[in-house]
Amino acid sequence: MAGLLAILAALARAVWRDLRTFSTLTGNNFFLVVALIMIGQWQSGLFFIALFGILLLVPLAGDPMRKIPPDRLTLWPLTRGQRIALRLSSPALTPLVWLAVPFLFRAAGIPVALGLIGSALAIQVLLATWRHIMTRRPPMRPFRLVPAPPGKLGGLIQKNGRQLLSVLDTYVALLLCVAAIAFRIASPKLDPEAGVILSLLAALALSTQAQCMFGLDLPWGIVRYRLLPLRGREILFAQDVPFFVVLLILVLPLAPLPGLAAGLVALGLGHHASVLQPMQQHRWRFTGGALFPFGFFQVILMMATGVAVARQSAWYLAAAVAFYLGSLWYCGRRWDAG
């Protein structure tokens, strides 16, 4: 019994550490913008809060038992009964259950709630059995489909593209754009200004990633970068290409020029943080950057440049390109200097 409790305690600690992913929001530019929107008009921010909630709860709703390495679980001297007890009690450690169960008892009544919880446990057992069968098959890796473009930097661009697709920021931007396109199809009389704002919001959703470009390479991948005979500006450019490609795809149906200008500014400022203050990130989490000063200035300058391109002149895009190239040159030299 003591062994079982020790395992459950360790699982609870692991789940608690996962809950700290909410803390990455405090360093995320898009969350800053949502917070500012909610200060002005709290109802307007609810849609964005729902987006964050959905994207955060999906990984947190996973089976806590997956945190135990299968080999370790097999090695522990647990009886068959203890293993079944562990299997049945572990769903109680899922944060989604903590939120859902009180709501369920209040809304549906005790008999229905107990029935649903029983069904949920049965599903957990079925899923565990399914996973046990599937462990003998090679895991699916859809990001394998991300191609390597030709050229010297092709492999690095492929890797960076895969990494960009494995942070939640990208999916917030994607959901925003999909919602905007759906809204445009449903109501053709969409205000043209809405396209600009949504394009800038998509760029803002990606912008924290622009200041944490090496976050998923830390701690060991960064050593490989240092060993490659490449200049700093080439390494940074290989990081920027997937960012541009994803941003272009997202803003193309909305307002491409303001979105791209904002993206250039985000990268121009982000290079500095990426090179001088690299912060380790985790897959399937929101990117947590340095809100002050980098994130704050990113948000202000991105909005100003994007709005200037949309309302004043497309020449502001040329200024954004010049700023980006200057940053690439300067921060590349800082990288080379070690």
Added chain:
Amino acid sequence: MISCRYLTRRFGDFVAVDNVSFDVPSGGICALLGPNGAGKSTLMKMLTGLLAPTSGDAFVAEHDVRKEPLAVKHAAGILPESLGLFDALTIDEHLRLSGPIYGLSAAETRHRADQLLHALSLEEGRDTFLDQCSQGMRKKTALALALLHNPRVLFLDEPFEGVDPVTADTIRNLLVAIAARGVTILLSSHILSIVNRLADRILVIRGGRIVMDSPASELPQSLEEVYFGLVEASTVDDLPWLGSSQS
């Protein structure tokens, strides 16, 4: 081919490498031995440009490590202590990423990658992502990356640790063969039996200083005896609960 003079690295008050000087000529295989924390990896990092020396000079293939870092990286193949691999790529993709960066064509990269993967028994796992690889596979991938561009100098930080004995022997034979063609090798290892059969020169480092620098053929005793004589073994306290009836 590898030359360093009075190389020193301090971390605050701690001196990790202290006034180290040595040369390894073209085609030489030099083994750097020493206990954990002796300064081997710090020395390797300074020679490969991963860490700036506090003072002193280092040259690799006639290039100044500080002033010509790109030329050093082109000339050297490096197996770092941390391996420096990307979890988001497969073994094969690592090699395909690396080749063009060193100026190899896609066809040449493919050809060399196939041969290296075969030699290192990695063919079956070539499409495995690095986060699913065993430590041995990761080590062999990093070694393949070090060899792919046909370097003139090799820096290998513990190349045999975590590798199965058959592959370790293959690597040893490979290193002997390429050294005979003029490639200079500096390696660190704790596996004295392999070092004994491979290196033509032994450097022992302890507390950041070189305490022995000798041709392997001129060692007064066996390598193991020399090493244990130079590196004080820590005293082991008895752990009375081990082996007792107490569970």
